[in-house]
Amino acid sequence: xxxAILAACLVTRLAAQDTxxxxxxxxxxxxxxxxxxxxxxxxxxxxxxxDSIRAIIARDLDFSDRFEEITLPGSDSLRISTxxxxxxxxxxxxxxxxxxTLGPNYPLYQALGAxxxxxxxxxxxxxxxxxxxxxxAAVRRxxxxxxxxxxxxxxxxxxxxxxxxxxQGALGAAGIAATRxxxxxxxxxxxxxxxxxxxxxxxxxxxxxxxxxxxxDGRRFSYMEFWAGHGELFLQDxxxxxxxxxxxxxxxxxxxxxxxxxxxxxAFSRATEEGTDIYTVNVKDNCCLQRLTVGKFSDNLSPTYxxxxxxxxxxxxxxxxxxxxxxxxxxxxxxxxxxxDYGVTGSSNAPEWSPDGQSVAFHRDVGGTLQxxxxxxxxxxxxxxxxxxxNEDPTWAPDSRHLAFVSDRAGYRQLWIIDLxxxxxxxxxxxxxxxxxxxSPRLPEGTAVNP
Amino acid sequence: MNRLSMLVVAGCAVxxxxxxxxxxxxxxxxxxxxxxxxxxxERARNDSIEAARQDSIRRAQExxxxxxxxxxxxxxxxxxxxxEEVRTMLATMIHFDFDRATLRxxxxxxxxxxxxxxxxxxNVHIRVSGHCDERGSDEYNLALGNRRAxxxxxxxxxxxxxxxxxxxxxxxxxxxxxxxxDESAWTQNRRAEFEITAGGDALTKP
Numbered sequence: 269x270x271x272a273i274l275a276a277c278l279v280t281r282l283a284a285q286d287t288x289x290x291x292x293x294x295x296x297x298x299x300x301x302x303x304x305x306x307x308x309x310x311x312x313x314x315x316x317x318x319d320s321i322r323a324i325i326a327r328d329l330d331f332s333d334r335f336e337e338i339t340l341p342g343s344d345s346l347r348i349s350t351x352x353x354x355x356x357x358x359x360x361x362x363x364x365x366x367x368x369t370l371g372p373n374y375p376l377y378q379a380l381g382a383x384x385x386x387x388x389x390x391x392x393x394x395x396x397x398x399x400x401x402x403x404x405a406a407v408r409r410x411x412x413x414x415x416x417x418x419x420x421x422x423x424x425x426x427x428x429x430x431x432x433x434x435x436q437g438a439l440g441a442a443g444i445a446a447t448r449x450x451x452x453x454x455x456x457x458x459x460x461x462x463x464x465x466x467x468x469x470x471x472x473x474x475x476x477x478x479x480x481x482x483x484x485d486g487r488r489f490s491y492m493e494f495w496a497g498h499g500e501l502f503l504q505d506x507x508x509x510x511x512x513x514x515x516x517x518x519x520x521x522x523x524x525x526x527x528x529x530x531x532x533x534x535a536f537s538r539a540t541e542e543g544t545d546i547y548t549v550n551v552k553d554n555c556c557l558q559r560l561t562v563g564k565f566s567d568n569l570s571p572t573y574x575x576x577x578x579x580x581x582x583x584x585x586x587x588x589x590x591x592x593x594x595x596x597x598x599x600x601x602x603x604x605x606x607x608x609d610y611g612v613t614g615s616s617n618a619p620e621w622s623p624d625g626q627s628v629a630f631h632r633d634v635g636g637t638l639q640x641x642x643x644x645x646x647x648x649x650x651x652x653x654x655x656x657x658x659n660e661d662p663t664w665a666p667d668s669r670h671l672a673f674v675s676d677r678a679g680y681r682q683l684w685i686i687d688l689x690x691x692x693x694x695x696x697x698x699x700x701x702x703x704x705x706x707x708s709p710r711l712p713e714g715t716a717v718n719p
Numbered sequence: 720m721n722r723l724s725m726l727v728v729a730g731c732a733v734x735x736x737x738x739x740x741x742x743x744x745x746x747x748x749x750x751x752x753x754x755x756x757x758x759x760x761e762r763a764r765n766d767s768i769e770a771a772r773q774d775s776i777r778r779a780q781e782x783x784x785x786x787x788x789x790x791x792x793x794x795x796x797x798x799x800x801x802x803e804e805v806r807t808m809l810a811t812m813i814h815f816d817f818d819r820a821t822l823r824x825x826x827x828x829x830x831x832x833x834x835x836x837x838x839x840x841x842n843v844h845i846r847v848s849g850h851c852d853e854r855g856s857d858e859y860n861l862a863l864g865n866r867r868a869x870x871x872x873x874x875x876x877x878x879x880x881x882x883x884x885x886x887x888x889x890x891x892x893x894x895x896x897x898x899x900x901d902e903s904a905w906t907q908n909r910r911a912e913f914e915i916t917a918g919g920d921a922l923t924k925p
Contacts, residue, residue, distance in 0.1 A: 523858060523861050537858075539861060539862055539865035541872065543862075544862035567862040567863075569861075583859065590856075615856070617855075617856035618856055618858060631856065660857075661857070
């Protein structure tokens with residue numbers, strides 16, 4: 269029997285590895301049915317000290333929008349098996365203590381509609397998270413980690429990483445729990461965890477800031493500040509929080525920085541009396557300012573790199589109103605990207621290329637207000653995502669299925685998150701005036717520590 | 720009885736004596752003055768005349784100075800008023816249609832006034848800042864504000880003002896003048912502002 273469980277374990281692990289190599293949207297396993305999300309239950313348990321970890325993981329799994337979260341009636345007894353473990357069949361009654369010696373109650377979880385059960389326990393100073401495959405009545409993945417103490421500034425991010433491992437273990441998909449969103453509030457740059465916790469000021473001067481943007485390694489970010497009417501770009505490391513001005517910027521109005529995927533190049537918009545055009549600068553060697561667009565009578569701005577670094581989508585006013593264009597990363601082959609009807613379609617702005625390369629999100633003026641759209645890169649068709657209130661400045665989560673954006677649907681402008689696959693929308697931050705969000709990639713270890 | 724009458728008499732005597740003494744002094748005092756030489760009196764008279772003359776001269780000079788002071792103050796105030804007037808004319812904003820950076824016909828008069836001022840005050844340098852209302856995209860508005868500031872500058876330069884005297888900046892929708900969220904606020908916020916950056920201490924009216 270033990271051998272059988274081990275074998276099942278091995279099989280599921282192999283399956284999990286397989287799923288990570290195949291295309292997004294197609295999942296291997298008996299669980300996944302299109303349009304129906306697998307149920308997951310985060311089991312209550314002892315010690316109670318782990319409840320904060322359970323709560324964070326449960327919320328992360330919920331916010332991943334990949335599961336149907338099942339809430340238990342809230343009793344420890346649910347963990348106790350009505351069908352005791354194999355070695356001693358029928359010897360124990362389903363009551364009271366001794367729960368630890370009993371196996372998980374798979375039939376009950378199944379009855380509740382759970383496909384996965386997540387158990388959080390402690391073994392000494394190690395936190396053990398077990399992902400159970402309910403249908404197979406077996407352990408699918410067991411995770412053992414040393415979490416920092418609850419008061420440690422890296423605690424929540426460490427738990428978020430655990431959540432992502434649970435998602436990976438259950439579905440073979442990469443989660444978005446260990447990510448953060450940069451945004452602007454009252455002229456300052458802040459960051460916030462994707463679950464709405466730990467809002468922290470990160471810009472370090474009293475100048476007005478705009479347009480924060482992450483590097484693709486998640487170790488630094490760039491943003492613009494107004495200096496005596498000019499716009500200067502800054503590079504700031506996440507860990508020590510130090511910052512430095514970007515080479516050659518600040519003498520004109522430089523804005524909307526965007527990192528190339530290899531992190532060596534920063535593309536940005538520069539407004540001069542000739543108009544606004546897109547430039548790049550090498551931020552590795554602080555050299556090599558290059559101009560990519562020359563629009564005498566049009567403005568070109570808001571660059572965003574494709575994840576392979578080969579192309580840049582941007583906004584151009586060459587058709588009269590701003591619309592989304594695309595060019596090779598060296599500035600050649602400029603062409604319309606998001607189709608529009610001349611004289612009918614409103615202004616389109618703020619494009620951001622999805623991390624999987626398949627989509628570009630942007631916002632477009634529809635009847636005097638702004639709505640979030642997504643362009644399918646392959647077919648070059650657009651679809652409107654939002655319709656309630658004013659919705660703008662979308663930014664992709666690293667899973668390319670969630671977008672953070674600014675919306676006044678609840679009366680004032682604040683940050684929201686939408687899941688493109690389920691259509692579910694949740695508020696990220698309930699603060700009026702929050703805007704210009706930028707969603708981080710999955711944050712690597714070592715970026716959690718605050719000085 | 721006797722003693723009482725004697726006291727009264729003594730009292731009266733004292734009163735009489737004291738009265739006699741008091742009356743005697745004024746009579747005796749003027750005599751020495753009157754007895755001084757006539758020359759001294761004459762000198763004193765001349766001195767006082769001279770003093771009065773000097774005094775009147777001084778007073779006249781003071782009056783003169785005061786008048787001069789007032790005059791210059793008046794003219795400074797006039798100059799200040801002119802500077803203030805010119806400054807106000809120079810700072811008059813121009814406005815734009817939604818998502819447009821083309822100058823409105825009624826605003827060319829405002830810009831023509833600025834051209835005359837800049838011609839009359841060749842040391843003046845200005846900064847033109849372009850602003851937008853909140854309806855457009857935040858980042859696009861930086862480019863739009865830049866277009867608005869540049870449009871104003873180009874008009875001034877095309878009428879003979881040295882381009883080096885005019886700096887342009889854009890604040891997009893970041894610095895609204897009116898805080899509201901209606902058409903009246905938006906109309907006020909779609910603007911170009913003009914401020915003096917150098918040579919603005921004393922301005923002459925064109």
